[in-house]
Amino acid sequence: MSFVSKISSTENPPLGRRFPEAFEVLDLNFCRNPAYENYDMHPDPFKRPGEKPPAPPAALRGEVSSKKHEEFFRCPTCNKTSRIKNNRAIAEKYQRLKHLQEHDPAVPSCKTPGCFAQGMAPEAHPEFYRRFGKTVNADPRFQCRLCSKTGPAPVSFRSGAHVKRPFVRMPRGFSSPRLSVCGAGCRSH
Structure with a gap:
């Protein structure tokens, strides 16, 4: 036979939360209306059914309403x-x-986990790399001086490297002296 402890009706059950807990020092759930005195004031985070136990006197209560995956806090002062x-x-x-x-994953660099030069480009840190032959496309290869791994060269070191300019389609009838090759006199009427 199992014994279940009887919960006294005089004890207050633990309060459920209506707001997520602060993470480290970050808590972004507050009134965001700078025109009112409740701006940046954090509301009472607990559900208090029947107001038992009562909220602290200075706590902002407000209303928390929700739809599926969309929960909102309505400030009682500004109604926002x-x-x-x-x-x-x-x-x-x-x-x-x-x-x-801080670390661009597209920049060619040493890919060895734990290598000090990992994430550091040969352009910015040439002291960690040396030229080490060429690829099949005749682009230079680099070798990490710390772990001896080889990798492709950054775009600026490659032969025939160029930056492809994006194609911009202008609406018909659009002309601008700044964008036009021949200036303001090229406008067709």
Whole structure:
């Protein structure tokens, strides 16, 4: 026979959250209307059915309404809605984009995991690379001086390297003195 502990009706059950928890120091769920005094004020994050236990006196309550995958917070002062954000997802996306800005994956560099020159282009750090023969297309190859792996040359070192300009289609009848080859006198009427 199993014994189940009896939950007393006088104890308050643990409160459920209506907002995601702050991740590290990041919490983006607040009133975003700078014209009111509640701007940047974080609302009470807990569901309080029947207001038991009551919210702290200075806490902003507001209303949280939701549709499927769309949850909104309505500020009680300004009546403006703002979408509820997942703090962890935004912090992870920020870190991913920051890493892409610092290390361009398209730049040819040493691909050996753990190599100090990994992610450093031969153009920016020639001290880590040496020219090492040519490819089948007669483009120069480079060798990492630290781990001795070879790889293709960056585009600027390749023979016949050029940047392909994008094709821009102009609407009919469009002419501009800046875009036209012969100036303002080329306009057809």
